[in-house]
Amino acid sequence: MKPSAFEYIRPGSLAEALDCLKRHGEDARIIAGGLSLVPEMNFRLVQPKVLVDIADLKELDTVRLDADHIEVGATATQARLLAWPDLAKVSPLLALALPHVGHFQTRSRGTVCGSIANSDPSSELPLCLATLGGSVILRSKAASREVAAADFQLGLLQTARKPDELVVAVRFPIRQKGAGYSFHEMARRKGDLAICAVAAKVTERAVRLGVGGIADKPTVRDWNDLADSGLDDKLNELAWDLEASDDIHGTAVYRRQLVRRLGRRAILEARECRN
Amino acid sequence: MPQLNSDGRRSVSFILNGKPVTAYAEPRMLLTDFLRQELGLTEIRVGCEHGVCGACTIRMDGLPARACLTFAVQADGHRIDTVASLADPEGTLNDLQLAFRRHHALQCGYCTPGILMSVTAFLEVNHNPNEEEVRDMLSGHLCRCTGYVGMVHAVLDVVKSRQKKVGSPASV
Numbered sequence: 001m002k003p004s005a006f007e008y009i010r011p012g013s014l015a016e017a018l019d020c021l022k023r024h025g026e027d028a029r030i031i032a033g034g035l036s037l038v039p040e041m042n043f044r045l046v047q048p049k050v051l052v053d054i055a056d057l058k059e060l061d062t063v064r065l066d067a068d069h070i071e072v073g074a075t076a077t078q079a080r081l082l083a084w085p086d087l088a089k090v091s092p093l094l095a096l097a098l099p100h101v102g103h104f105q106t107r108s109r110g111t112v113c114g115s116i117a118n119s120d121p122s123s124e125l126p127l128c129l130a131t132l133g134g135s136v137i138l139r140s141k142a143a144s145r146e147v148a149a150a151d152f153q154l155g156l157l158q159t160a161r162k163p164d165e166l167v168v169a170v171r172f173p174i175r176q177k178g179a180g181y182s183f184h185e186m187a188r189r190k191g192d193l194a195i196c197a198v199a200a201k202v203t204e205r206a207v208r209l210g211v212g213g214i215a216d217k218p219t220v221r222d223w224n225d226l227a228d229s230g231l232d233d234k235l236n237e238l239a240w241d242l243e244a245s246d247d248i249h250g251t252a253v254y255r256r257q258l259v260r261r262l263g264r265r266a267i268l269e270a271r272e273c274r275n
Numbered sequence: 276m277p278q279l280n281s282d283g284r285r286s287v288s289f290i291l292n293g294k295p296v297t298a299y300a301e302p303r304m305l306l307t308d309f310l311r312q313e314l315g316l317t318e319i320r321v322g323c324e325h326g327v328c329g330a331c332t333i334r335m336d337g338l339p340a341r342a343c344l345t346f347a348v349q350a351d352g353h354r355i356d357t358v359a360s361l362a363d364p365e366g367t368l369n370d371l372q373l374a375f376r377r378h379h380a381l382q383c384g385y386c387t388p389g390i391l392m393s394v395t396a397f398l399e400v401n402h403n404p405n406e407e408e409v410r411d412m413l414s415g416h417l418c419r420c421t422g423y424v425g426m427v428h429a430v431l432d433v434v435k436s437r438q439k440k441v442g443s444p445a446s447v
Contacts, residue, residue: 001324001325002303002305002308003303003305004303005281005301005302005303006281006302006303007280007281007302008281008285008302008346008348010348010349010351031346031349033344034344034345034346034349035326035341035344038305038325038326038343038344038345038346039325039326039344042305042324042325042343043325049281051302051346053348053349055349056352079338083400099411102415103329103412103414103415104339104393104397104411104412104415105329105332105339105340105341105393105412105415105416106326106341106415108338108339108340108396109335109338109340109341109344109345189414190411190414191414191415
């Protein structure tokens with residue numbers, strides 16, 4: 001359980017980091033907290049030839065409130081975002097979801113952008129980004145582009161990031177006036193990856209539910225003018241659409257039931273929270 | 276821009292428990308192995324090697340970190356603290372360590388150094404946690420002996436006694 005050999009580069013600036021990625025392309029992996037990448041390396045699921053360590057790049061350690069979104073830089077940790085003043089007011093969903101991300105001891109080094117870039121289907125932050133309709137800022141030496149969450153996460157550990165690009169920031173839309181939010185998940189133990197996680201956003205006429213942990217990426221559904229009597233049918237349809245499978249953590253039957261129950265709980269709770 | 280070949284060993288320097296140290300590591304060497312094998316620190320415990328069990332938890336620049344998910348070369352230029360930083364130079368245990376002993380918060384002791392580092396960092400950001408918060412923090416560690424009850428009692432005991440100290444400056 002030791003990683004295979006690699007070259008280690010610690011760039012001194014964002015520009016140097018982008019140079020490295022241009023030079024080494026697919027041979028390189030970016031490391032910040034390493035909370036997702038190093039287990040994969042220790043198991044030799046990934047064997048990068050070059051590791052580009054951006055953890056010390058202070059210029060990317062930012063959490064910034066803009067007109068309609070919170071922008072989190074590449075090296076800002078999950079703990080930093082969780083401790084950010086007014087998070088619960090500005091983004092109730094993130095405030096509810098972040099305590100489920102790993103543990104106190106891992107949020108201190110695990111980065112927000114790292115979770116998004118790793119795109120584990122059971123991970124909470126990609127689910128929040130997808131449900132809120134956020135975006136990812138990618139930069140290469142040549143160009144910068146903004147990609148919507150739905151177009152960024154392509155599948156299990158797969159994203160639209162090109163080999164010479166760095167996820168420099170992610171943008172979470174801030175609380176929408178008149179909307180209520182809720183987050184729930186089921187895991188074997190608190191802090192483990194979710195067997196099923198749900199994020200809900202409810203406005204006067206619209207219900208949006210994101211589900212993680214079952215399909216190979218977060219799945220988001222929108223329902224308009226949904227009557228209470230129709231809720232269970234919609235959740236049942238969604239539960240079957242996700243094509244859950246059996247694994248060591250739970251059966252497909254159990255997972256479908258989690259979608260129905262947690263989905264219902266989150267939607268009703270989000271409705272309560274509206275103001 | 277520092278660059279290190281995969282087969283070359285490179286000098287790694289950091290502040291360990293307040294004192295500067297330098298040793299050599301190839302890039303793929305985990306910080307756990309570096310601290311144990313190159314520096315001989317037996318208080319570093321290697322458990323799962325994928326960040327789940329928490330036995331190897333240290334403090335890096337004051338923040339809790341899984342040493343098994345950190346490469347030694349990443350520690351270069353940083354500050355690393357292990358459980359050996361808690362007792363005073365004569366070896367007298369600090370209030371947290373004494374509380375762990377008083378409440379039987381350990382049995383085999385394998386997980387204890389990591390847990391003590393977590394608790395130390397946790398109490399610096401949360402001076403008055405309740406039981407639920409303490410249990411939530413401890414959920415980042417696996418202990419197969421104690422059932423955690425003694426640990427919860429020990430941490431809450433320390434919280435109470437530290438508050439008393441703060442509350443009555445005359446007694447400090």
